[in-house]
Amino acid sequence: MTQELLYPSMGLEDALLLRSVGDRRHVAPEQPRRDQIGDAPQVSCFDLARLLERSSRRFSGLVAAELTRLGVDDIGPAQVMVLLAIGDTEVSVGELLDRGNYVGSNISYYLKQLTDGDYIDRVTSQRDKRSARIRLTERGRQLCADLRDAAKLFERSFCGEQDLRDLAAAFQALHRLELVWANAARYGV
Amino acid sequence: MTQELLYPSMGLEDALLLRSVGDRRHVAPEQPRRDQIGDAPQVSCFDLARLLERSSRRFSGLVAAELTRLGVDDIGPAQVMVLLAIGDTEVSVGELLDRGNYVGSNISYYLKQLTDGDYIDRVTSQRDKRSARIRLTERGRQLCADLRDAAKLFERSFCGEQDLRDLAAAFQALHRLELVWANAARYGV
DNA sequence: TGATTTACTTCAATTTTTGAAGTAAAATTC
DNA sequence: GAATTTTACTTCAAAAATTGAAGTAAATCA
Numbered sequence: 001m002t003q004e005l006l007y008p009s010m011g012l013e014d015a016l017l018l019r020s021v022g023d024r025r026h027v028a029p030e031q032p033r034r035d036q037i038g039d040a041p042q043v044s045c046f047d048l049a050r051l052l053e054r055s056s057r058r059f060s061g062l063v064a065a066e067l068t069r070l071g072v073d074d075i076g077p078a079q080v081m082v083l084l085a086i087g088d089t090e091v092s093v094g095e096l097l098d099r100g101n102y103v104g105s106n107i108s109y110y111l112k113q114l115t116d117g118d119y120i121d122r123v124t125s126q127r128d129k130r131s132a133r134i135r136l137t138e139r140g141r142q143l144c145a146d147l148r149d150a151a152k153l154f155e156r157s158f159c160g161e162q163d164l165r166d167l168a169a170a171f172q173a174l175h176r177l178e179l180v181w182a183n184a185a186r187y188g189v
Numbered sequence: 190m191t192q193e194l195l196y197p198s199m200g201l202e203d204a205l206l207l208r209s210v211g212d213r214r215h216v217a218p219e220q221p222r223r224d225q226i227g228d229a230p231q232v233s234c235f236d237l238a239r240l241l242e243r244s245s246r247r248f249s250g251l252v253a254a255e256l257t258r259l260g261v262d263d264i265g266p267a268q269v270m271v272l273l274a275i276g277d278t279e280v281s282v283g284e285l286l287d288r289g290n291y292v293g294s295n296i297s298y299y300l301k302q303l304t305d306g307d308y309i310d311r312v313t314s315q316r317d318k319r320s321a322r323i324r325l326t327e328r329g330r331q332l333c334a335d336l337r338d339a340a341k342l343f344e345r346s347f348c349g350e351q352d353l354r355d356l357a358a359a360f361q362a363l364h365r366l367e368l369v370w371a372n373a374a375r376y377g378v
Numbered sequence: 379t380g381a382t383t384t385a386c387t388t389c390a391a392t393t394t395t396t397g398a399a400g401t402a403a404a405a406t407t408c
Numbered sequence: 409g410a411a412t413t414t415t416a417c418t419t420c421a422a423a424a425a426t427t428g429a430a431g432t433a434a435a436t437c438a
Binding site for chain 3: 409410411412413414415416417418419420421422423424425426427428429430431432433434435436437438
C-alpha cells in the first residue's frame with residue numbers, strides 16, 4: 001500500500017492526516033492497531049464503522065462541491081442520492097425503501113424536496129392508488145447524467161484498474177457484512 | 190426486474206449478494222451490473238456510497254440495541270464511537286479530530302455529553318493550557334469493554350475466517366478510496 | 379510588546395432523523 | 409358485503425446532529 005511505503009512508521013490514520021489535513025503537524029506517537037508488517041492489520045467493526053462514516057462524509061462533501069459547480073443549490077447530497085437511487089425506471093416509494101437506506105418518513109421528506117425542486121414527478125398509481133409512482137423529470141435526469149459523468153471522469157483520473165477491482169471486492173465484502181448486521185438487528189444480537 | 194420476481198421481498202442489493210455468496214440455485218437470467226463471467230461486478234461510487242451509508246446505519250442500530258441492553262440510555266451510538274475512538278490512552282481534542290470523523294464544534298458537542306454522563310474526564314493539560322486532555326472514566330472504560338466484548342462475540346458467531354480477511358481487505362481498499370476522495374476535495378475535483 | 383496562531387468552546391441556525399399518528403386504498407375475514 | 413386488518417404511504421412535532429461564525433485564552437512569532 002503506497003502510503004505505508006511512504007510513511008512506514010505511521011498508522012493509517014496518520015498517513016491520512018498528513019495528506020488530507022495539510023496544516024496540522026502533529027502526529028500521534030504510537031500506533032496501537034497495527035500488527036506485523038505484511039500481515040493484514042487487525043480491524044475491529046468499530047474501526048470499520050468509523051471508516052464508513054468518514055468515507056460517507058467525504059463523499060458527500062465531494063458531491064456537494066460538484067453540485068455547487070453545477071449551479072444546483074436547492075438540494076444537497078442526500079437528495080441527490082435518492083435521485084440516483086431512483087434511476088431511469090419508474091419506482092414506488094416502497095421500492096426505494098427496500099433499496100435500503102431510508103426510513104419511511106425520511107424518504108417522504110426527501111421526495112418532497114425533490115418534487116419542489118422539480119427533479120421528480122409523482123403520480124399515484126392507477127392500479128394501486130395508495131402507491132405513488134416516481135420518476136425523474138428531465139431536470140432530474142440531466143442532473144444524474146452530469147453527476148455520473150463527473151464520477152466517471154473522476155474515476156478515470158484517480159483510480160487504476162486494480163483500485164477498481166479492489167473496490168468491487170470491498171463492495172461485496174461490505175455488503176455481506178451489512179446483511180449480517182441487518183440479520184443481527186432482526187433476530188436479536 | 191427479474192430478481193424481484195424471484196425474491197419479492199428482497200431489494201436489488203440482496204439479490205446481488207445472494208449471487209455473490211455462492212447460492213447459485215436461483216441465479217437471475219439477467220444481471221444488469223455484471224460484466225463478463227469471471228469479471229468483477231461493476232460498482233459505481235454512488236452504489237458504494239449508498240452501501241456505506243446503509244451499513245453505517247445498520248451498525249448504529251446494532252450499537253443502539255446493545256446500549257439499551259446494557260441499560261445505557263444517556264448516550265447513543267455516535268457518542269459511543271467517540272468513546273471508543275479515545276481508547277485507553279489520554280488524548281487531546283485535536284487528536285480526536287485528526288482521527289478523522291469530526292469537525293471541531295461537533296466533537297465539543299459530543300464530549301460535553303460524555304462528560305455530563307461521566308464517561309470521560311477532561312483535564313486541561315499542564316504543558317499547554319489551551320489543550321484539554323481527555324480520558325475515559327471507569328464508567329467509560331467499562332462501557333467500551335462491554336461493547337468490545339459484544340462485538341467479539343458477534344464476530345465469532347457470525348463471521349468466518351474468510352469473512353474477516355475479506356473485511357480487512359475491504360478496509361484497506363476503502364481507506365485508499367477515502368484518501369482519494371479527501372485529496373479530490375482539497376485540490377479541486 | 380504586539381500580532382498571529384493554535385486549541386479549543388459556545389451559540390444560533392439549519393438540516394436530518396426519528397417516532398407517533400393520520401389517511402386512504404387494498405386485501406382479508408367473518 | 410360489512411367490518412377489520414394490512415399496506416403504502418404522508419404529516420407533524422420533537423430530538424439529534426451538523427454547520428459556521430464568533431469568542432476565549434494560551435502559546436508562539438516577529
